[in-house]
Amino acid sequence: MTRDTRILAGFLLLLCSALHAPFSDAVAADLGVHGQVFPVAEPDMLEMIMAKLRQMEAEGKITEMQEGLKSRTAAYAVRPPPVPGIGTAVQARSWLYDPAVALNRDLQDQDGNVFQKSGRRINPLDYINLSQQMLFINGDDEKQVAWAKRTENALGGRAKIILVRGAVADHSRREGKPYYFDQGGKLTERFGIRNVPALIRQEGRYLRIEEVPQ
Numbered sequence: 001m002t003r004d005t006r007i008l009a010g011f012l013l014l015l016c017s018a019l020h021a022p023f024s025d026a027v028a029a030d031l032g033v034h035g036q037v038f039p040v041a042e043p044d045m046l047e048m049i050m051a052k053l054r055q056m057e058a059e060g061k062i063t064e065m066q067e068g069l070k071s072r073t074a075a076y077a078v079r080p081p082p083v084p085g086i087g088t089a090v091q092a093r094s095w096l097y098d099p100a101v102a103l104n105r106d107l108q109d110q111d112g113n114v115f116q117k118s119g120r121r122i123n124p125l126d127y128i129n130l131s132q133q134m135l136f137i138n139g140d141d142e143k144q145v146a147w148a149k150r151t152e153n154a155l156g157g158r159a160k161i162i163l164v165r166g167a168v169a170d171h172s173r174r175e176g177k178p179y180y181f182d183q184g185g186k187l188t189e190r191f192g193i194r195n196v197p198a199l200i201r202q203e204g205r206y207l208r209i210e211e212v213p214q
Helices: 003-019 045-058 061-078 142-154 168-175 183-191
Strands: 093-097 114-116 133-138 159-165 198-203 206-211
Touching: 061 168, 133 142, 133 183, 142 159, 159 168, 159 183
Parallel strands: 133 159
Antiparallel strands: 093 206, 133 198, 198 206
């Protein structure tokens, strides 16, 4: 049996153990014998699992499952699922985003000295500058891809191109530099972006967000 099969068997055994865990001592009190008692004829659960796994392995089903998982993972890396709810910008929209956050606990140094109190608002732009603009595009839209390239060139390369749809690996390979993907729409949701192309740049202690129709 292969290592992957043994791991799967162990996981299934753990699951079965959890489902058949004994009650607490308070519940499992000895109530005596009432009526005729018969032995419990229950097959060995582990042996059943192992037999099923051996059958699946002999039939090549485990290898098939592993290959399917590899294929799905590779496809996801090449073209992740598009970010839902993102449209194409048809009119310009611009707003400011405050990146400050309120601390939910005191911050202490290695000696236990508090240097930031809970509840205080901290703005990371007071300590660092956004060195690159972020450009959000639909990688399947040629106009948006061209806009991103023009904008990046105008900024002297100081930009990150982030896709909300498209084959991110193909773009990276073709351009010879990393392209990024807004996995799960975390960034567009945080910044309130609903249409692309869009860009984010620093403006003092805030971030300026713009949706730019093409």
